[in-house]
């Protein structure tokens with residue numbers, strides 16, 4: 472029997488996993504500066520949480536969830552997105568009772584049963600932000616800016632923010648009425664999915680990628696023209712703040728987002744030169760009704776979820792070279808038993824001083840050890856034979872130049888640390 476990795480999943484290994492660590496570090500660092508703290512929620516939750524918190528009519532809930540019964544007969548679901556679990560925690564732990572706002576971020580795996588394709592896996596990763604307890608449009612803008620900065624910080628160019636307002640429970644019905652009236656004569660021309668949306672959530676027809684549907688909705692009533700006296704100034708202020716922050720944004724009146732819980736601000740990060748939704752890297756919006764939907768008090772929230780697989784694709788397509796250090800700083804080549812014993816401590820000293828250090832574990836001859844050092848992309852090899860050991864010295868050779876120097880044994884760690892510019896001790 473041979474085992475295979477499940478469809479839609481990948482193993483991240485050396486060479487690739489360092490890139491993931493790099494972009495995750497960038498995300499964490501930005502969150503630190505913007506004063507968001509990390510929250511880690513379980514990767515599975517009660518199925519009902521997603522049905523309520525994401526919305527029964529969404530594709531995510533109706534078609535894509537990994538749902539199973541545990542041994543106790545409870546229906547659980549692998550999280551298809553990050554917000555519902557975070558909101559559940561916010562409500563369950565009564566964090567809403569503390570001084571607001573609450574600013575959280577998460578990085579982790581999500582699960583959706585989809586047809587795997589480039590940038591879309593069944594187990595995928597998201598970096599997300601949630602901020603609760605404030606309606607201030609400056610917070611929407613700050614968060615949009617944070618995501619935008621994230622793409623910049625990893626080296627992706629040409630990211631713009633598509634922005635829309637999807638209104639609230641006051642103004643949305645007015646728009647819905649006009650939209651339904653407009654669409655009714657064209658109902659037959661809509662795709663099968665949109666025929667269903669027509670009854671459940673007609674606004675999402677605006678978001679359909681089907682060409683026929685896009686033609687039908689070309690001149691359809693726009694939500695932004697129906698915003699109420701609360702949503703209208705809120706949207707204006709979001710735009711104003713984005714301009715203050717120098718974020719490149721554009722109005723996209725078709726932008727609805729797939730999930731049902733958004734109110735007012737909706738946004739997506741679009742990669743220039745890749746039209747439509749193929750270029751969407753991730754997005755988010757405001758969800759003022761969600762905390763209540765999940766059993767908490769009335770409490771506003773705003774957030775985003777960014778697909779990290781998309782980030783990797785964009786980095787590849789733009790041929791961004793991440794500044795990731797490969798290889799070891801120093802590889803110790805030892806000859807003879809005494810030298811080998813001494814190298815054990817040398818290795819420890821190198822590592823304690825902050826250098827990456829390695830040695831041979833297979834009793835290779837000199838030539839074999841040098842080859843291994845080469846494979847480990849060693850910047851320096853330190854060669855310790857019986858002769859050197861007697862004189863309490865060691866030969867250090869820079870692999871790239873072949874330059875060689877002899878130093879005191881007990882100076883090796885300091886020497887390597889200084890020359891490779893590392894000081895973590």
Ligand SMILES: [Zn+2]
Pocket residue numbers: 638639640641642643698699700701702703
């Ligand atoms: Zn409104």
Ligand SMILES: [Zn+2]
Pocket residue numbers: 661662663664665676679680681684
């Ligand atoms: Zn459609």
